[in-house]
Amino acid sequence: MLPKASPLTIAAAIDFGGTKVAVGFIDIAGGVLASTQFATPDGGPAEVAKSAAKALRTLSRRLELNLVSLAGIGAAVPGLADKANGVLRFAPTQGWRDVPFAAMLSDAVGLPAAIGNDVNVSAMAEHRYGVARNCSNFLWITISTGIGGALVLNGRLFEGPRSLAGELGHMAVAVAGPRCGCGHAGCLQAVASGTAIRTAAIERGLTVTGGREVFELASNGDPRAVEIIDAVHFHIGLALSHAVNLLDLDMIVIGGGVAGSLDITKLAKEVLAHVITLPEHTPAVVRTTLRSEAALIGAGLLAFSRREDFAE
């Protein structure tokens, strides 16, 4: 049973992207009490907020939770978040600009709302509840249809003056390689994201509908797929090595849809091939332990800790 006596230890959470919306209830110990997901509705951010509110109400009834008595609602958003004002400044996939998403969500749900970048909140969730629990200096990398990163330095999220820190997806690790959506050549995202893996496979004449199949073909020994997947490990390892050399990181945490398919041992080798370390320490390279729920849990965290960890 839920701790009904203290609804303030429970937050509502939403994590949305271009294809799906996940909503749920997170307790202050980082547990997901319940969650559900549905396809991202057409009609823009207000529709996303309304459909999330509806799904949360349904879920709250099932849990016998009084929605408006909770600690608040947090949203993991797929873009540049102005956390202080609750504004989604830019969502590249959706093309949205300057959306007051916290206000929309607060209106729709009836709770104080906070927003944060989905990659950043995933890192904070991992820091609070996951494999990076005792780690003050680490990089989170999301490898999915795109590639993004977030940094925790000295125990705090480091977002940079314009909240652009962690743009690993646009490190030029293959300057002679394919052009990226951003217009530059050889970005990590253009050679190692799920989308890039699929594109590379099709260009080499493989019949696949997604990146995962390329990993499967590679593990079955298809030489074209092996070449692609080897290059994926090489390029991700190279980008991560740059981060380690620059920041003396303790740990790298890998998340996102492609994370499960990667060979983490191989990836760690690629990282270590290019870093300066001390004999007594090499940075750990690990998969997220919060898995696909990291962003949702991080969204809940936002609601609990709007004035602590997420403020700089």
Next chain:
Amino acid sequence: MLPKASPLTIAAAIDFGGTKVAVGFIDIAGGVLASTQFATPDGGPAEVAKSAAKALRTLSRRLELNLVSLAGIGAAVPGLADKANGVLRFAPTQGWRDVPFAAMLSDAVGLPAAIGNDVNVSAMAEHRYGVARNCSNFLWITISTGIGGALVLNGRLFEGPRSLAGELGHMAVAVAGPRCGCGHAGCLQAVASGTAIRTAAIERGLTVTGGREVFELASNGDPRAVEIIDAVHFHIGLALSHAVNLLDLDMIVIGGGVAGSLDITKLAKEVLAHVITLPEHTPAVVRTTLRSEAALIGAGLLAFSRREDFAE
């Protein structure tokens, strides 16, 4: 005349490397009251401390300064510094390990002593007194016989848990390129340091004794030199772009012996070719305004602010 009434606003400073030792007196406004330099003596760190003490005494008499009444002495050291204990943990060029250099210096000079890595203290000097005065997020890069970097994030030096942050010289920006002294392939230092430039020129049949001549040959249109110098700008720009993408930097400050020969406009273009920025901001790429005195001024700063900026 010097402000004799307040010797505590003056610090002694030393900056040493494999070839020369610079010593001087720094006032709390960042001015170099007097300085001198001499060849690094043989005989190890104790000899360096003693010869520095001697040179400082001579200089202090000329300035009518009472050496032992000053705020302290700070040393910029060429390696990994344990600031809390005043120990030079490792100086790669000299091969020194675990040298209690602050104690040696304090004994020799008769003042409380502090040490810091030369690249780090240069960055702090630039932050306090130079071009990065109003800048809270920047990277300092020293391009000299080797290449090193230091980060100021949120207005404070970021050294990393093992004081290894800022190792730009070992970012693998040319994986198909020459092997580095560290054992890895294609480090920035192996393609863009003064030493690497000289090596590349000799390998291409040019008759040079140092990197500077290669820049001169390039500016006179020698095609082999042009190719080398173009590659130098490309590779430094690429490494810096990785830092900008990762850390959303406001500024990059270039120092070191090779800095004066670089084409900063060209370098800035190479950086911008690979970074994600907002329309309203691109990171500034500038030369140090403290020039070759940055480390000495930073050493002085150490003596003034042992308990503030340099403690984490």
